[in-house]
Amino acid sequence: MGFVTKEPWLDDDEQKAWRSYLLMNRTLETHLERHLQREFGLSKSDFEILVNLSESESGRMRAFELSRSTQWEKSRLSHHLTRMEKRGLIRKEACESRYPEIAITEQGLAAIKECAPAHAARVREFFVDVFGPERLAVLGEVSDEIVATIGKHCDTDCPPEVRGTS
Protein backbone atom coordinates (compact mmCIF):
# COMPACT_ATOMS: atom_id res chain seq x y z
CA MET A 1 0.00 0.00 0.00
CA GLY A 2 1.06 3.59 0.07
CA PHE A 3 1.08 4.09 -3.66
CA VAL A 4 -2.52 4.80 -4.41
CA THR A 5 -2.66 8.54 -3.90
CA LYS A 6 0.95 9.08 -4.86
CA GLU A 7 0.44 9.13 -8.59
CA PRO A 8 1.86 12.19 -10.32
CA TRP A 9 -1.40 14.00 -9.66
CA LEU A 10 -0.19 16.08 -6.75
CA ASP A 11 3.47 16.52 -5.97
CA ASP A 12 4.81 16.54 -2.45
CA ASP A 13 4.63 20.27 -1.83
CA GLU A 14 1.13 20.44 -3.18
CA GLN A 15 0.02 17.47 -1.10
CA LYS A 16 1.47 19.01 1.97
CA ALA A 17 -0.17 22.38 1.48
CA TRP A 18 -3.49 20.81 0.62
CA ARG A 19 -3.45 18.62 3.68
CA SER A 20 -2.40 21.49 5.91
CA TYR A 21 -5.32 23.41 4.55
CA LEU A 22 -7.73 20.56 5.16
CA LEU A 23 -6.54 20.14 8.70
CA MET A 24 -6.71 23.85 9.43
CA ASN A 25 -10.16 23.94 8.06
CA ARG A 26 -11.47 21.11 10.12
CA THR A 27 -9.77 22.32 13.24
CA LEU A 28 -11.07 25.85 12.91
CA GLU A 29 -14.56 24.75 11.99
CA THR A 30 -14.97 22.31 14.82
CA HIS A 31 -13.50 24.77 17.26
CA LEU A 32 -15.85 27.57 16.28
CA GLU A 33 -18.81 25.26 16.10
CA ARG A 34 -18.24 23.69 19.47
CA HIS A 35 -17.80 27.09 20.99
CA LEU A 36 -21.10 28.33 19.61
CA GLN A 37 -22.84 25.16 20.64
CA ARG A 38 -21.52 24.91 24.15
CA GLU A 39 -21.60 28.54 25.17
CA PHE A 40 -24.79 29.58 23.44
CA GLY A 41 -26.63 26.45 22.32
CA LEU A 42 -26.52 27.49 18.68
CA SER A 43 -25.34 25.41 15.77
CA LYS A 44 -23.42 26.89 12.88
CA SER A 45 -26.60 26.56 10.85
CA ASP A 46 -28.70 28.40 13.40
CA PHE A 47 -26.10 31.11 13.46
CA GLU A 48 -26.10 31.50 9.72
CA ILE A 49 -29.87 31.88 9.55
CA LEU A 50 -29.97 34.32 12.42
CA VAL A 51 -27.19 36.44 10.93
CA ASN A 52 -29.05 36.71 7.66
CA LEU A 53 -32.31 37.63 9.31
CA SER A 54 -30.71 40.13 11.64
CA GLU A 55 -28.93 41.81 8.76
CA SER A 56 -32.12 42.34 6.82
CA GLU A 57 -34.04 45.57 7.10
CA SER A 58 -37.05 44.24 8.90
CA GLY A 59 -35.83 41.04 10.50
CA ARG A 60 -38.10 39.11 8.20
CA MET A 61 -37.37 37.38 4.92
CA ARG A 62 -39.00 34.94 2.59
CA ALA A 63 -37.60 31.44 2.66
CA PHE A 64 -36.29 31.59 -0.89
CA GLU A 65 -34.29 34.70 -0.06
CA LEU A 66 -32.65 32.85 2.78
CA SER A 67 -32.08 29.97 0.45
CA ARG A 68 -30.37 32.30 -1.98
CA SER A 69 -28.11 33.97 0.53
CA THR A 70 -27.15 30.82 2.41
CA GLN A 71 -26.98 28.67 -0.72
CA TRP A 72 -28.76 25.88 1.10
CA GLU A 73 -31.08 23.61 -0.76
CA LYS A 74 -34.67 24.31 -0.07
CA SER A 75 -35.44 21.09 1.74
CA ARG A 76 -32.58 21.56 4.14
CA LEU A 77 -33.78 25.06 4.78
CA SER A 78 -37.35 23.98 5.31
CA HIS A 79 -36.38 21.28 7.78
CA HIS A 80 -34.08 23.56 9.66
CA LEU A 81 -36.58 26.37 9.87
CA THR A 82 -39.21 24.11 11.36
CA ARG A 83 -36.69 22.97 13.95
CA MET A 84 -35.73 26.53 14.73
CA GLU A 85 -39.35 27.53 15.03
CA LYS A 86 -39.90 24.74 17.53
CA ARG A 87 -37.07 26.19 19.57
CA GLY A 88 -38.51 29.69 19.43
CA LEU A 89 -35.68 31.30 17.48
CA ILE A 90 -37.83 32.25 14.50
CA ARG A 91 -41.49 32.39 13.56
CA LYS A 92 -43.17 31.63 10.24
CA GLU A 93 -45.88 34.20 9.87
CA ALA A 94 -48.50 34.35 7.16
CA CYS A 95 -48.65 37.44 4.98
CA GLU A 96 -50.77 38.42 2.00
CA SER A 97 -48.64 36.59 -0.56
CA ARG A 98 -49.53 33.00 0.15
CA TYR A 99 -46.07 32.13 1.37
CA PRO A 100 -45.05 32.64 4.98
CA GLU A 101 -42.41 35.15 5.97
CA ILE A 102 -39.65 34.04 8.27
CA ALA A 103 -39.29 36.43 11.17
CA ILE A 104 -36.64 36.47 13.84
CA THR A 105 -38.12 36.37 17.34
CA GLU A 106 -37.09 38.34 20.39
CA GLN A 107 -35.41 35.24 21.64
CA GLY A 108 -33.56 34.70 18.38
CA LEU A 109 -32.43 38.27 18.33
CA ALA A 110 -31.24 38.07 21.90
CA ALA A 111 -29.36 34.87 21.13
CA ILE A 112 -27.44 36.27 18.23
CA LYS A 113 -26.73 39.58 19.90
CA GLU A 114 -25.23 37.66 22.73
CA CYS A 115 -23.07 35.30 20.76
CA ALA A 116 -21.97 37.37 17.77
CA PRO A 117 -19.27 39.33 19.58
CA ALA A 118 -17.76 36.27 21.16
CA HIS A 119 -17.83 34.46 17.86
CA ALA A 120 -16.26 37.34 16.01
CA ALA A 121 -13.59 37.59 18.65
CA ARG A 122 -12.66 33.99 18.06
CA VAL A 123 -12.56 34.45 14.32
CA ARG A 124 -10.25 37.36 14.90
CA GLU A 125 -8.02 35.54 17.30
CA PHE A 126 -7.61 32.31 15.37
CA PHE A 127 -7.95 33.43 11.80
CA VAL A 128 -7.74 37.13 11.07
CA ASP A 129 -4.87 37.90 13.40
CA VAL A 130 -2.86 34.85 12.47
CA PHE A 131 -3.10 35.75 8.80
CA GLY A 132 -2.41 39.40 9.28
CA PRO A 133 -3.73 42.05 6.89
CA GLU A 134 -1.63 41.36 3.79
CA ARG A 135 -1.93 37.62 3.72
CA LEU A 136 -5.60 37.93 4.58
CA ALA A 137 -6.19 40.19 1.61
CA VAL A 138 -4.46 37.71 -0.64
CA LEU A 139 -6.59 34.90 0.69
CA GLY A 140 -9.71 36.88 -0.02
CA GLU A 141 -8.66 37.36 -3.61
CA VAL A 142 -7.76 33.74 -4.18
CA SER A 143 -11.01 32.65 -2.58
CA ASP A 144 -12.99 34.73 -5.01
CA GLU A 145 -10.97 33.34 -7.89
CA ILE A 146 -11.66 29.80 -6.81
CA VAL A 147 -15.36 30.40 -6.46
CA ALA A 148 -15.38 31.96 -9.91
CA THR A 149 -13.44 29.06 -11.39
CA ILE A 150 -15.78 26.47 -9.97
CA GLY A 151 -18.75 28.54 -11.04
CA LYS A 152 -17.46 28.73 -14.59
CA HIS A 153 -16.83 25.04 -14.70
CA CYS A 154 -20.28 24.27 -13.37
CA ASP A 155 -22.09 26.42 -15.89
CA THR A 156 -21.36 23.71 -18.39
CA ASP A 157 -21.77 20.43 -16.59
CA CYS A 158 -23.33 20.79 -13.18
CA PRO A 159 -26.80 20.75 -11.69
CA PRO A 160 -28.20 24.22 -11.15
CA GLU A 161 -27.85 24.59 -7.39
CA VAL A 162 -24.08 25.00 -7.45
CA ARG A 163 -23.96 27.76 -9.97
CA GLY A 164 -23.04 31.22 -8.83
CA THR A 165 -25.97 33.30 -7.65
CA SER A 166 -24.26 36.58 -6.98
Added chain:
Amino acid sequence: MGFVTKEPWLDDDEQKAWRSYLLMNRTLETHLERHLQREFGLSKSDFEILVNLSESESGRMRAFELSRSTQWEKSRLSHHLTRMEKRGLIRKEACESRYPEIAITEQGLAAIKECAPAHAARVREFFVDVFGPERLAVLGEVSDEIVATIGKHCDTDCPPEVRGTS
Protein backbone atom coordinates in the same frame (compact mmCIF):
# COMPACT_ATOMS: atom_id res chain seq x y z
CA MET B 1 -31.53 45.37 11.93
CA GLY B 2 -28.17 45.23 10.29
CA PHE B 3 -26.19 46.33 13.28
CA VAL B 4 -25.76 43.10 15.18
CA THR B 5 -22.63 41.77 13.57
CA LYS B 6 -21.23 45.19 12.77
CA GLU B 7 -19.76 45.91 16.15
CA PRO B 8 -16.08 46.83 16.07
CA TRP B 9 -15.22 43.15 16.19
CA LEU B 10 -14.39 42.72 12.54
CA ASP B 11 -13.82 45.63 10.23
CA ASP B 12 -15.05 45.70 6.66
CA ASP B 13 -11.96 44.28 5.01
CA GLU B 14 -11.75 41.50 7.53
CA GLN B 15 -15.42 40.69 7.18
CA LYS B 16 -15.09 40.56 3.46
CA ALA B 17 -12.08 38.29 3.46
CA TRP B 18 -13.63 36.02 6.05
CA ARG B 19 -16.82 35.68 4.14
CA SER B 20 -15.00 35.08 0.87
CA TYR B 21 -13.12 32.35 2.59
CA LEU B 22 -16.28 30.80 4.00
CA LEU B 23 -17.93 30.84 0.61
CA MET B 24 -14.91 29.39 -1.12
CA ASN B 25 -14.75 26.70 1.43
CA ARG B 26 -18.32 25.66 1.12
CA THR B 27 -18.25 25.82 -2.64
CA LEU B 28 -15.12 23.75 -2.95
CA GLU B 29 -16.22 21.23 -0.39
CA THR B 30 -19.63 20.63 -1.85
CA HIS B 31 -18.21 20.45 -5.33
CA LEU B 32 -15.60 17.86 -4.44
CA GLU B 33 -18.03 15.92 -2.32
CA ARG B 34 -20.75 15.77 -4.92
CA HIS B 35 -18.22 14.71 -7.49
CA LEU B 36 -17.01 11.83 -5.35
CA GLN B 37 -20.53 10.85 -4.50
CA ARG B 38 -22.01 10.96 -7.94
CA GLU B 39 -19.16 9.50 -9.95
CA PHE B 40 -17.96 6.90 -7.50
CA GLY B 41 -20.57 6.51 -4.76
CA LEU B 42 -18.12 7.49 -2.05
CA SER B 43 -18.65 10.13 0.60
CA LYS B 44 -15.86 12.38 1.81
CA SER B 45 -15.77 10.26 4.94
CA ASP B 46 -15.45 7.02 3.05
CA PHE B 47 -12.67 8.55 1.04
CA GLU B 48 -10.78 9.66 4.11
CA ILE B 49 -10.90 6.23 5.69
CA LEU B 50 -9.89 4.49 2.49
CA VAL B 51 -7.00 6.88 1.95
CA ASN B 52 -5.67 6.19 5.40
CA LEU B 53 -5.97 2.46 5.06
CA SER B 54 -4.43 2.41 1.60
CA GLU B 55 -1.51 4.48 2.79
CA SER B 56 -0.68 2.09 5.59
CA GLU B 57 1.85 -0.67 5.11
CA SER B 58 -0.51 -3.58 5.25
CA GLY B 59 -3.86 -2.08 4.43
CA ARG B 60 -5.00 -2.81 7.94
CA MET B 61 -5.10 -0.58 10.98
CA ARG B 62 -6.56 -0.58 14.43
CA ALA B 63 -9.55 1.68 14.92
CA PHE B 64 -7.79 3.97 17.34
CA GLU B 65 -5.03 4.59 14.82
CA LEU B 66 -7.64 5.66 12.30
CA SER B 67 -9.20 7.78 14.97
CA ARG B 68 -5.86 9.45 15.57
CA SER B 69 -5.07 10.17 11.97
CA THR B 70 -8.55 11.32 10.99
CA GLN B 71 -9.16 13.12 14.27
CA TRP B 72 -12.67 11.73 14.38
CA GLU B 73 -14.28 10.90 17.67
CA LYS B 74 -14.43 7.24 18.33
CA SER B 75 -18.19 6.93 18.14
CA ARG B 76 -18.34 8.54 14.77
CA LEU B 77 -15.63 6.24 13.57
CA SER B 78 -17.32 3.18 14.97
CA HIS B 79 -20.63 4.05 13.32
CA HIS B 80 -19.01 4.82 10.04
CA LEU B 81 -16.94 1.68 10.00
CA THR B 82 -19.95 -0.52 10.56
CA ARG B 83 -21.69 1.24 7.68
CA MET B 84 -18.66 0.80 5.46
CA GLU B 85 -18.40 -2.83 6.37
CA LYS B 86 -22.01 -3.32 5.37
CA ARG B 87 -21.15 -1.87 2.00
CA GLY B 88 -18.16 -4.15 1.59
CA LEU B 89 -15.48 -1.43 1.56
CA ILE B 90 -13.71 -2.65 4.67
CA ARG B 91 -13.72 -5.67 6.96
CA LYS B 92 -13.27 -5.88 10.71
CA GLU B 93 -11.20 -8.94 11.32
CA ALA B 94 -10.31 -10.44 14.64
CA CYS B 95 -6.68 -10.76 15.61
CA GLU B 96 -4.90 -11.95 18.73
CA SER B 97 -5.26 -8.68 20.63
CA ARG B 98 -8.94 -8.70 21.54
CA TYR B 99 -9.66 -5.70 19.29
CA PRO B 100 -10.50 -6.13 15.64
CA GLU B 101 -8.27 -4.82 12.90
CA ILE B 102 -9.80 -2.77 10.16
CA ALA B 103 -8.79 -4.08 6.75
CA ILE B 104 -9.49 -2.59 3.38
CA THR B 105 -11.21 -5.04 1.03
CA GLU B 106 -10.54 -5.66 -2.62
CA GLN B 107 -13.61 -3.67 -3.37
CA GLY B 108 -12.51 -0.79 -1.20
CA LEU B 109 -9.09 -0.80 -2.77
CA ALA B 110 -10.59 -0.83 -6.24
CA ALA B 111 -12.89 2.03 -5.33
CA ILE B 112 -10.16 4.31 -4.12
CA LYS B 113 -7.77 3.44 -6.88
CA GLU B 114 -10.44 4.40 -9.31
CA CYS B 115 -11.47 7.68 -7.78
CA ALA B 116 -8.22 9.06 -6.35
CA PRO B 117 -6.80 10.35 -9.64
CA ALA B 118 -10.01 12.09 -10.62
CA HIS B 119 -10.29 13.61 -7.19
CA ALA B 120 -6.72 14.81 -7.19
CA ALA B 121 -7.20 16.28 -10.64
CA ARG B 122 -10.09 18.33 -9.35
CA VAL B 123 -8.14 19.50 -6.34
CA ARG B 124 -5.43 20.57 -8.71
CA GLU B 125 -7.75 22.33 -11.11
CA PHE B 126 -9.81 24.24 -8.58
CA PHE B 127 -7.40 24.76 -5.75
CA VAL B 128 -3.72 24.14 -6.41
CA ASP B 129 -3.58 25.76 -9.82
CA VAL B 130 -5.69 28.75 -8.87
CA PHE B 131 -3.42 29.46 -5.94
CA GLY B 132 -0.22 28.89 -7.81
CA PRO B 133 2.98 27.73 -6.09
CA GLU B 134 3.92 30.83 -4.08
CA ARG B 135 0.51 31.64 -2.69
CA LEU B 136 -0.05 27.96 -2.01
CA ALA B 137 3.13 27.74 0.01
CA VAL B 138 2.04 30.75 2.03
CA LEU B 139 -1.34 29.19 2.68
CA GLY B 140 0.32 26.04 3.92
CA GLU B 141 2.36 28.02 6.41
CA VAL B 142 -0.55 30.03 7.68
CA SER B 143 -2.64 26.89 8.01
CA ASP B 144 -0.04 25.30 10.21
CA GLU B 145 0.17 28.45 12.30
CA ILE B 146 -3.57 28.48 12.81
CA VAL B 147 -3.68 24.86 13.83
CA ALA B 148 -0.86 25.51 16.27
CA THR B 149 -2.60 28.58 17.68
CA ILE B 150 -5.84 26.74 18.27
CA GLY B 151 -3.94 23.82 19.72
CA LYS B 152 -2.15 26.09 22.15
CA HIS B 153 -5.36 27.74 23.22
CA CYS B 154 -7.04 24.40 23.73
CA ASP B 155 -4.31 22.99 25.92
CA THR B 156 -5.67 25.17 28.65
CA ASP B 157 -9.43 25.12 28.32
CA CYS B 158 -10.68 22.51 25.90
CA PRO B 159 -11.79 18.90 25.97
CA PRO B 160 -9.01 16.51 25.00
CA GLU B 161 -10.09 15.54 21.49
CA VAL B 162 -9.14 18.86 19.92
CA ARG B 163 -5.64 18.96 21.23
CA GLY B 164 -2.78 18.41 18.86
CA THR B 165 -1.75 14.82 18.39
CA SER B 166 1.34 15.27 16.29
Added chain:
DNA sequence: CCGCCTGGGTTGACACATCAACCAGACGCG
Protein backbone atom coordinates in the same frame (compact mmCIF):
# COMPACT_ATOMS: atom_id res chain seq x y z
C1' DC C 1 -8.39 -10.30 47.05
C1' DC C 2 -11.09 -5.88 46.19
C1' DG C 3 -12.15 -1.41 44.41
C1' DC C 4 -11.09 1.88 41.13
C1' DC C 5 -9.39 4.12 37.21
C1' DT C 6 -8.18 4.30 32.31
C1' DG C 7 -8.26 3.10 27.31
C1' DG C 8 -10.39 0.99 23.28
C1' DG C 9 -14.71 0.23 21.45
C1' DT C 10 -19.89 -0.18 20.90
C1' DT C 11 -24.63 1.41 21.33
C1' DG C 12 -28.89 4.39 21.30
C1' DA C 13 -31.06 8.60 20.99
C1' DC C 14 -31.21 12.52 18.77
C1' DA C 15 -29.87 16.56 15.52
C1' DC C 16 -28.80 17.37 10.97
C1' DA C 17 -28.22 16.90 5.62
C1' DT C 18 -29.59 14.92 1.21
C1' DC C 19 -32.49 13.02 -2.13
C1' DA C 20 -36.62 12.26 -4.41
C1' DA C 21 -41.31 12.87 -4.41
C1' DC C 22 -45.01 15.65 -3.91
C1' DC C 23 -48.30 19.91 -3.66
C1' DA C 24 -50.25 24.29 -5.07
C1' DG C 25 -50.48 28.40 -7.60
C1' DA C 26 -48.80 31.13 -11.71
C1' DC C 27 -47.59 31.45 -16.37
C1' DG C 28 -47.58 30.41 -21.16
C1' DC C 29 -49.46 28.40 -25.19
C1' DG C 30 -52.13 25.47 -28.19
Added chain:
DNA sequence: CGCGTCTGGTTGATGTGTCAACCCAGGCGG
Protein backbone atom coordinates in the same frame (compact mmCIF):
# COMPACT_ATOMS: atom_id res chain seq x y z
C1' DC D 1 -60.51 26.02 -22.00
C1' DG D 2 -56.86 22.22 -21.08
C1' DC D 3 -52.24 21.07 -20.66
C1' DG D 4 -47.39 21.30 -19.53
C1' DT D 5 -44.15 23.40 -16.83
C1' DC D 6 -41.94 26.47 -13.60
C1' DT D 7 -41.38 28.29 -8.86
C1' DG D 8 -41.75 28.22 -3.83
C1' DG D 9 -42.30 25.18 -0.40
C1' DT D 10 -43.23 20.76 2.42
C1' DT D 11 -42.62 15.90 3.52
C1' DG D 12 -40.52 11.24 4.39
C1' DA D 13 -36.81 8.04 4.01
C1' DT D 14 -32.39 7.39 4.65
C1' DG D 15 -27.41 8.34 5.63
C1' DT D 16 -24.46 10.76 8.66
C1' DG D 17 -22.50 13.22 13.04
C1' DT D 18 -22.67 14.05 18.12
C1' DC D 19 -23.38 13.27 22.77
C1' DA D 20 -23.69 10.50 26.74
C1' DA D 21 -23.82 6.14 28.49
C1' DC D 22 -22.14 1.83 28.70
C1' DC D 23 -19.03 -2.57 28.26
C1' DC D 24 -14.90 -4.98 29.04
C1' DA D 25 -10.06 -5.86 29.85
C1' DG D 26 -5.69 -4.35 32.00
C1' DG D 27 -3.22 -1.94 35.52
C1' DC D 28 -2.61 -0.31 40.08
C1' DG D 29 -3.16 0.84 45.01
C1' DG D 30 -4.75 -0.88 48.98
